[in-house]
Amino acid sequence: MIPLIDAKLEEYAIAHSRAPSSLLRELQEYTHQHCDNPQMVTGPLEGAFLRMLVQLVDARRILEIGMFTGYSTLAMAEALPEDGELISCELDRDHCAIAKSFFDRSPHGGKISVVLGPALDSLETMDGPFDLVFLDADKENYVHYYEKTLALLRSGGLLVADNTLWSGRVVDPKKHTDRALAAFNRQVQQDDRVENVLLTVRDGMMLVRKNP
Numbered sequence: 001m002i003p004l005i006d007a008k009l010e011e012y013a014i015a016h017s018r019a020p021s022s023l024l025r026e027l028q029e030y031t032h033q034h035c036d037n038p039q040m041v042t043g044p045l046e047g048a049f050l051r052m053l054v055q056l057v058d059a060r061r062i063l064e065i066g067m068f069t070g071y072s073t074l075a076m077a078e079a080l081p082e083d084g085e086l087i088s089c090e091l092d093r094d095h096c097a098i099a100k101s102f103f104d105r106s107p108h109g110g111k112i113s114v115v116l117g118p119a120l121d122s123l124e125t126m127d128g129p130f131d132l133v134f135l136d137a138d139k140e141n142y143v144h145y146y147e148k149t150l151a152l153l154r155s156g157g158l159l160v161a162d163n164t165l166w167s168g169r170v171v172d173p174k175k176h177t178d179r180a181l182a183a184f185n186r187q188v189q190q191d192d193r194v195e196n197v198l199l200t201v202r203d204g205m206m207l208v209r210k211n212p
C-alpha cells in the first residue's frame with residue numbers, strides 16, 4: 001500500500017485521535033510479527049474512526065466482510081453497547097483462529113460472531129437489518145457485496161468500504177483490482193438510493209448512507 005499522505009502527518013493524526021485499547025495494540029503487534037501482509041490491518045487511525053462511526057449511527061448490529069486478525073472487528077465491537085452484535089465474515093481459517101484468540105480475551109468478545117467461508121455465500125444466510133456494514137475483503141467482489149449488503153442495511157444506516165482509493169490507482173486503473181475498485185466507486189456515485197463521500201483517510205474510505 002502506497003501511503004496517500006506524508007508519514008509524519010499520519011503519525012500526528014494518530015497521536016491526536018483516540019488511542020486504541022491495549023488489546024488492540026497487542027493484536028496489531030502480533031499480526032505484524034506472525035502474519036503475512038500485516039499492512040491489511042486497518043490500524044489505529046481507521047480503528048478510531050470506525051469506533052466513532054459506530055457511536056454516531058448508534059449502531060446495535062454491525063456486519064463486517066473481511067476480518068483478517070480482527071483489528072477493525074474489535075475496534076467496532078468495543079464501541080457497541082452491551083447488547084450489541086457484530087457478525088464478521090472471513091474466508092481464512094488461520095485468520096479466524098488468531099482473531100478469536102484475541103476476542104476471547106476481550107470483555108467485548110461476546111458481541112462478536114464469526115462466519116467462516118466465502119462472504120458471498122455467507123451473505124445468503126444473513127438476516128438484516130444492520131445499522132452499519134464494513135466492507136474490507138476481496139476488492140473484486142465489492143460491487144457484489146455492495147448490492148447484497150445494501151439490501152440488509154436499515155434506512156439511514158451506514159456502509160463503509162475500505163481501500164477505495166487503492167494507493168491512488170483508481171484514478172488511472174490498469175490492473176483488474178484497480179478496475180474493480182473504480183467500478184465500485186462509480187456504482188456508488190451513480191446510485192440514487194444513497195448519499196456518499198469518498199474520504200482520503202488511509203487508503204481511502206467510501207462512506208455510504210442509505211437514504212431513508
Ligand SMILES: C[S@@+](CC[C@H](N)C(=O)[O-])C[C@H]1O[C@@H](n2cnc3c(N)ncnc32)[C@H](O)[C@@H]1O
Pocket residue numbers: 040041042043065066067068069070071072073089090091092095117118119120136137138
Ligand atoms: C484487508 S483484510 C481485512 C482487514 C481487517 N478488516 C482488519 O482491520 O485487520 C481482508 C480479509 O478478507 C478476507 N477475504 C478475502 N476474500 C474473502 C472472501 N471471499 N470472503 C470472506 N473473506 C475474504 C481475507 O482472508 C482477509 O483476511
